[in-house]
Structures are given as structure tokens and as C-alpha cells.
Amino acid sequence: MGISIFGLGYVGCVSLGCLAKNGHNVIGVDISETKVGQINAGKATIIEKDVNEIIAGERAAGRISATTDGISAVINSDISIVAVGTPSTDKGHLDLQYIFRVAENIGEALKKKTSFHIIAIRSTIMPGTCDKFADIVEKISEKKRNVDFAIVDNPEFLREGTAVHDYFNPPLTLIGSDNRKAAETIAELYKQLPAEIIITELKIAEIMKYINNTYHALKISFANEIGNICTEVGVDSFKVMDIFCKDKHLNISPYYFKPGFAFGGSCLPKDLKGLQTLAHDMYVEVPVIDSINKTNEIQIQRAVKFIYKYWNKKLGFLGLSFKAGTDDLRNSPTVTVIEALLGKGCDITIYDKNINLAVLTGTNKEYIDSRIPHLATLLTNDSEQLINDCDVIIINTKEPEFLRLVDKLKGKIIVDFVRLDESLLDKNNYFGINW
Numbered sequence: 001m002g003i004s005i006f007g008l009g010y011v012g013c014v015s016l017g018c019l020a021k022n023g024h025n026v027i028g029v030d031i032s033e034t035k036v037g038q039i040n041a042g043k044a045t046i047i048e049k050d051v052n053e054i055i056a057g058e059r060a061a062g063r064i065s066a067t068t069d070g071i072s073a074v075i076n077s078d079i080s081i082v083a084v085g086t087p088s089t090d091k092g093h094l095d096l097q098y099i100f101r102v103a104e105n106i107g108e109a110l111k112k113k114t115s116f117h118i119i120a121i122r123s124t125i126m127p128g129t130c131d132k133f134a135d136i137v138e139k140i141s142e143k144k145r146n147v148d149f150a151i152v153d154n155p156e157f158l159r160e161g162t163a164v165h166d167y168f169n170p171p172l173t174l175i176g177s178d179n180r181k182a183a184e185t186i187a188e189l190y191k192q193l194p195a196e197i198i199i200t201e202l203k204i205a206e207i208m209k210y211i212n213n214t215y216h217a218l219k220i221s222f223a224n225e226i227g228n229i230c231t232e233v234g235v236d237s238f239k240v241m242d243i244f245c246k247d248k249h250l251n252i253s254p255y256y257f258k259p260g261f262a263f264g265g266s267c268l269p270k271d272l273k274g275l276q277t278l279a280h281d282m283y284v285e286v287p288v289i290d291s292i293n294k295t296n297e298i299q300i301q302r303a304v305k306f307i308y309k310y311w312n313k314k315l316g317f318l319g320l321s322f323k324a325g326t327d328d329l330r331n332s333p334t335v336t337v338i339e340a341l342l343g344k345g346c347d348i349t350i351y352d353k354n355i356n357l358a359v360l361t362g363t364n365k366e367y368i369d370s371r372i373p374h375l376a377t378l379l380t381n382d383s384e385q386l387i388n389d390c391d392v393i394i395i396n397t398k399e400p401e402f403l404r405l406v407d408k409l410k411g412k413i414i415v416d417f418v419r420l421d422e423s424l425l426d427k428n429n430y431f432g433i434n435w
């Protein structure tokens, strides 16, 4: 496959060398004559372990060259990889001027090209940018997307300092596309790499780098806040975080990583507050930790606001406790939602087979008595009857028995906090809380 790469910075230079090392012929394109000259002299444009040797070797083998002439590079290749910068503007928005200039360049080239061309965006871009890029190419080239050319998003996961190692050992290869054939052609470029290749929707691929990098920033800031608290209480933060990372069940794992409803229960809210108070007492500022509960409250308000749209309908809740398989109502965010909706005069029925008011004791009983004193009048022990009688069904927990009710749910308005079953998603009357 002949490949042209637009942008010979960190991503472009590493991709140029590594794709050539995997046997492809690659033409680098940059607006900088200096960078083009460096590549043609067999030198890397960046300081990075192993890149200089790779560029020198591949240039000597005749597999790489560079030019400032983007049009000839596109005409002489089947695939164009776009790796130009996408910096922030002064106001924090993405500056897409470099990306769109490449779109114009490729559009001009495609005017003169008859064979099918694939464009792979490797730069980090916001959802919707590939579509805008393709619109520019279509307008300038007068060619048609998915007839004469296709566009895919193929985000780069390398880190500076270990870029070559990361290129050959990516966590995964991600390709977003509306054109399966183009996605599979791009997947071929990476078939030697020891990583799963995931082909998905364009916008999912486009947003992925932002999610990853924001999470990485969150990890660093979280670890730093923990380090600051530990320092004040005379605990070695490195030992703490080493042990933290050894828990691969709940800490370093996919667990708790599902979007859905707010957290609650007897432990998370209490212990979060405990650590916040400890930090406060030590005069340690912990804005990341402090904001966790705020996000949780916003999620509860989101649910109230959404369900209240149906204020004049009969509302039925499947599940009341803070998660499936427990009767613990303490700090169940759904209790807060129901309390708010009752306060606004809504007609509510609740089914939760785990809740038996006669045997509720201690703090659990005190909690519910103080929040929904007449709970007994709202509870039913017949889930099917609740579905029959109510217009809007709110699914609060992922009880296995609710899965057996999926077919009965399909005619109702559904507000789902837990993504009970994928088959519900294609219904017009179905609303996930954040999907």
C-alpha cells in the first residue's frame, strides 16, 4: 500500500518510520521545508528513542521520502494519514485550521485522481470533525464520499519518550468508520502489531482520545491528592498507592466503569465524606475528591428532572435499594429521587423483592422512616401488576428477575438507570439515563 502522511511532527515522524519498517512505502508531507529536508537526509524531525535509526535505515532502503507537495503525495498513494497538530485556541477550543488545510489539499489532489482514496485521521479531533473534513474534500474535489474516497478516524495512543515502543505495542488499534472496507484496509496496516483491532463508529473513535487523556489526568490528580493527604498524616503515599494498585478486582479493573445512576449505599458516601473531612482538618485542598459528590448530586437531579417530565402519569419503580441483591436503603439515591418526586405530587408505586418493611431494622429502618415515612403504601409485591398499572417504568437495579420482564416492558415508557437489556435500546419510548 502506498501511504502519504501529512504532518511530520511526533506522530507523523514515528508513523513514517514505523510503517516503512513494516514494509510500506511512505511519503511524508509537511509545510516545513526544514522537516522535509531532514527526512530526505535520513534524519528524524524529533528527538525520540530509536526514531533516528529507523528513519536513516528506511530512507536508505528507499521506503520513505518527504515533500512539501501534498497534491503529488496524494496522487502517488492509496492512503493519506493525517497527523497535523490540533492545538487549543486561546479560549480552549480545538484549533482545526491545520486539519482543514490538509482537507483542502487532499480535495485538490482528488480532483486529479481517478482511483479510490482512503483518508485516515490520526490527529486528536472532536466528534464530527471527520464529517466536516469529508465535506471539504467533497466540495473541493467534486468527488463523492464512499464512492471516490472514504474517511476513517484512527487515533494514536503513543506517548512521547516511548513513542516507537508504543507504536509497536499499542494498547489497542482503534478505527472509526462508516465504510467497512476502508476500515479493514487501514486495519491491514497494523496487522503485525500485537494488539486487538477494534472497528467502531466514527464518533466513538473520535471522542476516545479525549476520554483516555482526561482519565489519565484524573488518575494523576487523584494520586497527587491522596499523596498530599498521606503526607500530612505521616503515611508513605507510595506504599499506599502500591497496595491500591494491587486490587485488580475493584480498583484497577473495569468494575464501576459503567455509566448509569448515582452511587449510594452505606459505604461510598460515608467514606468519601470521611476522607474529605480528614483532608479539610489537615488544611489539604482536594478539589478532585471534593467534586465527586457534586457529580453524584447532579446525577440524582438529572434523574428527577427527567422523570418529572411525566408528572401527570403513573410512575412505577423497579428496585429501590442502592443496588441489586440487597435491602440496604441507606443513602440509596433512588430514595432521594422518589422523595423529590413525591414532594412534587407524583403518583408512585415501587417494587423491590428485597425490601420487607416488617424485618427492616436499625439505621436502615431509621433512614427510610425519615425519608419516605409512608413507604408501605407505595410498595407492591407484584412486579407484573406494577408494569400493567403504571405508564412510566423506572428501572433502578439490575435484578435478574427484571430481565424476565423485558418483553412486558417494551410497550411502556422506560427510564433505565442500569442499561437492563440491549434489546430495549431500539425502542422509541426507551430512555437511558446517560446513553
Ligand SMILES: NC(=O)c1ccc[n+]([C@@H]2O[C@H](COP(=O)([O-])OP(=O)(O)OC[C@H]3O[C@@H](n4cnc5c(N)ncnc54)[C@H](O)[C@@H]3O)[C@@H](O)[C@H]2O)c1
Residues within 6 Å of the ligand: 006, 007, 008, 009, 010, 011, 012, 029, 030, 031, 032, 035, 070, 083, 084, 085, 086, 098, 101, 102, 122, 123, 124, 125, 156, 157, 158, 159, 160
Ligand atoms: N505528541 C503526542 O504524543 C501525541 C500522541 C497522540 C496523539 N497526538 C495527536 O496527534 C496530532 C499531531 O501531534 P504532534 O505532536 O505530532 O504534532 P506536531 O506539532 O509535533 O506536528 C505537526 C506537524 O504538522 C505539520 N503541518 C501543519 N500543517 C500542515 C499541513 N497543512 N500539511 C502538512 N503538514 C502540516 C507541522 O509543520 C508539524 O510538523 C495532534 O492532534 C495530537 O493531539 C499526539
